[in-house]
Structure formats: C-alpha cells, structure tokens
Amino acid sequence: MARMHTRRRGSSGSDRPAADEPPEWSDVDEDAIEDRVVELAEQGHDPSQIGLKLRDEGVQGTPIPDVKLATGKKVTEILEENDAEPDLPEDFRNLLEQAVRLREHVQENGQDHQNKRALQNTESKIRRLADYYRGDELDEDFKYSYENAVELLE
Structure with missing residues (x-):
C-alpha cells in the first residue's frame, strides 16, 4: 500500500504465523x-x-x-x-504528542522547512483521525488546535 504523504510505496513486512490456538508451552489461566x-x-x-x-x-x-x-x-x-481503558485512543494520542513536539521545534527553528511540512502532514492526519473518532472517543464539537492538543495531553 502506498504511503499517505509521499510517492513511495510501503515496505513489505513479515506476517504473524497463522495459529488457531495458543502454543502448548504457554498455558496460563x-x-x-x-x-x-x-x-x-x-x-x-x-x-x-x-x-x-x-x-x-x-x-x-x-x-x-x-x-x-x-x-x-x-x-x-x-x-x-474492567474500566481501565485510556481516555484517548493510542494512535490519536501518539499523533498529538508528535504534533506538539514538532510545533515546539518549528517555533524555535523557523527555517526548518522540512519539519514545517512534517507538522502540516501530522496535523492533517490528526484532523482525519479526529473525524473518525468524533462522537465515540472524542466530543462532537472537538476541533484540533495546538492548545487543545496540549490540554488533552496533560
């Protein structure tokens, strides 16, 4: 499958072995x-x-x-x-952390055009993922901004 923000194709990876039951040596309750x-x-x-x-x-x-x-x-x-699930989905939280780190870097290093582009791509992914999670894991009126991301991560 092709990458979202590049023209390259994805790299192939290994698949997990097809198994219907856990191995015999792993018999934990x-x-x-x-x-x-x-x-x-x-x-x-x-x-x-x-x-x-x-x-x-x-x-x-x-x-x-x-x-x-x-x-x-x-x-x-x-x-x-068991009511122990995280307040934000893991993929969404990881993207928010990445965007906050990139935003702080770009504010300090204004001429870093490569990371400005990376920030734009990351924020685009966040907006698309927010549309997917809106209503279930996120509020209906959630709108991505740097301030909202920092607030959610605290």
Whole structure:
C-alpha cells in the first residue's frame, strides 16, 4: 500500500504465523492474563506496550505470545470490560504528542522547512483521525488546535 504523504510505496513486512490456538508451552489461566493486563494499564502502559510486556515478561514467568489467542479478547476489550481503558485512543494520542513536539521545534527553528511540512502532514492526519473518532472517543464539537492538543495531553 502506498504511503499517505509521499510517492513511495510501503515496505513489505513479515506476517504473524497463522495459529488457531495458543502454543502448548504457554498455558496460563485467562483470568491471570486479564489481571496482568489491568495491572499494567494501571501502571500507565498503552495497549501496545502491554502486549509487548506480556510477550517478553509474561505472566508468572510464562510468556504470552498473543493475548487474543490466549483469552479470546483483544487487550483493548479487556481494558474496556474492567474500566481501565485510556481516555484517548493510542494512535490519536501518539499523533498529538508528535504534533506538539514538532510545533515546539518549528517555533524555535523557523527555517526548518522540512519539519514545517512534517507538522502540516501530522496535523492533517490528526484532523482525519479526529473525524473518525468524533462522537465515540472524542466530543462532537472537538476541533484540533495546538492548545487543545496540549490540554488533552496533560
């Protein structure tokens, strides 16, 4: 698939192996996995970071290669059930943080045209993503601005 703001094509990546059930060596109880997911979320980790921690550290010393295979639910579904989901979607928050960093950089370095363009592209992505999330995760009257982004991230 082509990139959004360049003329280049995307690079191919590896696919996860097709599996219908978790591996035999990873036989951790579903409730223990869900408890660990909620615990990591309360420590301030994002859903993607939770998945990485479960893959690397595991639960009770046993790695969990795929939470959805082990529990039948995604990490975000587990967080929603336990009222531990983040206030902003992870992809939206990451774009806001990137835009705030770029805006502060461009204010200090006015001649950095490459990062001015990167800021424009990032803000464009934020506006499109805000249209997608408006009404569900965002307010109906949400409008992106630098001040709103800083306020949401605090």
